[in-house]
Amino acid sequence: MSSASLEGNGRPSPPFTAPPNYAFPHHRLDLLQRYPDKQPIVLVACGSFSPVTYLHLRMFEMAVDYVRQNTDFEVMGGYMSPVSDQYKKPGLLSALHRVNMCTLATEQTSQWLMVDPWEAFQSYQRTAVVLDHFDHEINTVLGGAQMPSSGERRHIRVVLLAGSDLISTMSEPGVWSEKDLDHILGKYGTCIIERAGSDMDHATEALARWRHNIFLVPQLIQNDVSSTKVRLFLRRGLSVRYLLPAPVVEYIGEHTLYIDDASGFDKKDKEKERAKDDAWRRAGASTPSSTA
Numbered sequence: 361m362s363s364a365s366l367e368g369n370g371r372p373s374p375p376f377t378a379p380p381n382y383a384f385p386h387h388r389l390d391l392l393q394r395y396p397d398k399q400p401i402v403l404v405a406c407g408s409f410s411p412v413t414y415l416h417l418r419m420f421e422m423a424v425d426y427v428r429q430n431t432d433f434e435v436m437g438g439y440m441s442p443v444s445d446q447y448k449k450p451g452l453l454s455a456l457h458r459v460n461m462c463t464l465a466t467e468q469t470s471q472w473l474m475v476d477p478w479e480a481f482q483s484y485q486r487t488a489v490v491l492d493h494f495d496h497e498i499n500t501v502l503g504g505a506q507m508p509s510s511g512e513r514r515h516i517r518v519v520l521l522a523g524s525d526l527i528s529t530m531s532e533p534g535v536w537s538e539k540d541l542d543h544i545l546g547k548y549g550t551c552i553i554e555r556a557g558s559d560m561d562h563a564t565e566a567l568a569r570w571r572h573n574i575f576l577v578p579q580l581i582q583n584d585v586s587s588t589k590v591r592l593f594l595r596r597g598l599s600v601r602y603l604l605p606a607p608v609v610e611y612i613g614e615h616t617l618y619i620d621d622a623s624g625f626d627k628k629d630k631e632k633e634r635a636k637d638d639a640w641r642r643a644g645a646s647t648p649s650s651t652a
């Protein structure tokens with residue numbers, strides 16, 4: 361990867377391609393350290409967010425509690441980074457809608473979370489590259505954290521925030537490159553939120569050599585809300601109120617999203633989603649049971 365160089369105006373030029381009119385959001389990033397003995401970190405959650413749920417927001421709160429009680433880190437900010445449309449996952453709505461919903465959720469329910477649209481509005485970027493982009497913006501461009509008394513600048517560590525289901529894919533052959541895993545877990549590290557149905561030990565057993573950079577956060581109140589279930593509810597005309605922030609529920613209604621399963625599906629995906637609906641109907645269940 362190329363490193364940043366200085367432009368004519370003295371600002372470091374980005375070593376990455378950015379979408380048109382892109383500016384890194386940092387209006388809620390706290391650059392002043394409160395606890396000089398602690399290492400400053402920023403949490404970054406990558407994913408589809410189709411749509412964003414309360415669980416996505418809860419992940420950050422769980423991580424902050426865990427970090428405060430169990431580590432020598434100080435959390436300076438938190439970002440959601442919705443994946444590009446090129447990720448081609450069933451049920452993936454357009455990046456514009458996903459970014460808008462994440463923005464409503466963070467701006468209207470939180471005082472500290474932000475959404476970075478850098479990844480969403482361009483070609484697919486691997487997670488290792490996304491984390492490098494955050495590292496560049498926060499440390500090279502913004503100059504990192506500042507110590508309160510001396511004004512000395514300190515490097516802010518970027519940490520990947522993810523559910524145990526996502527981390528378990530890191531042990532599946534062919535999903536992540538070994539080089540990227542070493543970069544993500546060796547250089548940055550990850551906070552893993554326990555997710556019902558995905559065993560934490562199993563999720564991390566093949567990642568033992570990066571154990572020192574892996575922080576396991578138990579989910580003390582089990583909550584298994586997933587975007588898949590929300591999409592199923594919407595297709596069946598069921599209420600999703602109180603599963604998602606109210607402004608997101610309103611946005612989905614205004615734009616009639618997820619009602620017609622044509623959004624982001626090819627024919628094979630549509631058949632899979634219909635099969636899930638049929639299985640649910642046959643089981644006579646009052647709630648969908650699938651998490652995938």
Ligand SMILES: Nc1ncnc2c1ncn2[C@@H]1O[C@H](COP(=O)(O)OP(=O)(O)OP(=O)(O)O)[C@@H](O)[C@H]1O
Pocket residue numbers: 405406407408409410415416419451521522523524525526527553554555556583584585586587588589651652
């Ligand atoms: N209930 C949950 N518990 C723990 N982690 C979660 C939960 N829901 C989502 N996550 C995590 O949030 C991140 C983004 O997830 P993503 O957008 O894929 O949501 P999802 O609900 O898993 O979506 P889908 O149902 O479409 O697969 C991932 O790291 C995922 O593991």
Ligand SMILES: O=C(O)c1ccc[n+]([C@@H]2O[C@H](COP(=O)([O-])O)[C@@H](O)[C@H]2O)c1
Pocket residue numbers: 406407408409443447449485486487488526529535536537540
């Ligand atoms: O960088 C990789 O090689 C890589 C491999 C698998 C998944 N990811 C990322 O992990 C996230 C998965 O999101 P989701 O919705 O499929 O759980 C998404 O942000 C992907 O870009 C990234």
